[in-house]
Amino acid sequence: MANLFMFHGRECPHCKRMMPLVEKLEQETGVRFDKREVWHEEKNADLMRSYRPIIAAKCGGQLKVPAFLNPDANDAVCGEMDYEKLKDWALKQS
Amino acid sequence: MKKRYWRCFVCNDIHCGIAPPELCPTCKVLNGYVEISAEEARRILGGGPGVSLTADEFRAAIERFTAGHEFQVNPDREKVDLLVKGIFENERNHGLKYCPCRLRCKDWDEDLGIVCPCNFTIHETYKGVPDGECWCGLFVRRK
Numbered sequence: 001m002a003n004l005f006m007f008h009g010r011e012c013p014h015c016k017r018m019m020p021l022v023e024k025l026e027q028e029t030g031v032r033f034d035k036r037e038v039w040h041e042e043k044n045a046d047l048m049r050s051y052r053p054i055i056a057a058k059c060g061g062q063l064k065v066p067a068f069l070n071p072d073a074n075d076a077v078c079g080e081m082d083y084e085k086l087k088d089w090a091l092k093q094s
Numbered sequence: 095m096k097k098r099y100w101r102c103f104v105c106n107d108i109h110c111g112i113a114p115p116e117l118c119p120t121c122k123v124l125n126g127y128v129e130i131s132a133e134e135a136r137r138i139l140g141g142g143p144g145v146s147l148t149a150d151e152f153r154a155a156i157e158r159f160t161a162g163h164e165f166q167v168n169p170d171r172e173k174v175d176l177l178v179k180g181i182f183e184n185e186r187n188h189g190l191k192y193c194p195c196r197l198r199c200k201d202w203d204e205d206l207g208i209v210c211p212c213n214f215t216i217h218e219t220y221k222g223v224p225d226g227e228c229w230c231g232l233f234v235r236r237k
Binding site for chain 2: 045
């Protein structure tokens with residue numbers, strides 16, 4: 001099973017909208033995301049920053065949230081997306 | 095080019111930029127700016143009017159900011175409420191009104207680029223997009 005992260009912000013509307021889709025995906029497919037809030041938990045923020053080369057390369061040069069990351073595959077995708085796109089990305093990682 | 099600080103010798107307005115304005119926007123004196131150090135600028139500003147903005151005043155400020163532009167504050171009240179809450183949380187916890195939908199990288203100059211309102215007109219979610227919006231969605235193209 002791939003080691004996947006979801007970096008999110010508590011007051012980010014895109015993250016709030018994506019969270020139920022992530023949970024649905026986890027229930028339906030068995031994929032698991034390690035969910036890390038980055039604006040109120042500094043250790044999570046530092047973890048996200050440590051992956052900046054991967055995330056920024058895929059997300060317009062910035063550390064955008066929500067960010068979905070597979071550090072082992074150097075792959076990431078950011079922002080709000082529909083369920084099928086998230087599912088395709090997550091299943092491609094496994 | 096590196097920005098520097100300038101002080102109007104008449105009214106003590108502070109300007110930060112690569113060059114001072116010819117006309118002081120406050121007292122209208124011509125060629126009144128002299129270069130000062132960052133520390134001097136901080137001291138002058140620190141002793142100045144202790145202006146703080148409430149969330150409602152910030153909302154009013156961004157409404158005034160968007161007037162006359164091709165963009166407006168998002169009419170989705172619930173989304174704006176959440177974003178403004180995050181912007182103020184970030185100011186309280188991290189010093190500036192950072193965008194809640196991006197993370198600062200801890201490089202001062204670079205992080206100024208995610209202070210709200212940011213220059214979202216160059217974002218891929220806004221530039222050339224008919225129903226474009228800034229990354230977080232606080233500002234949307236006016237219809």
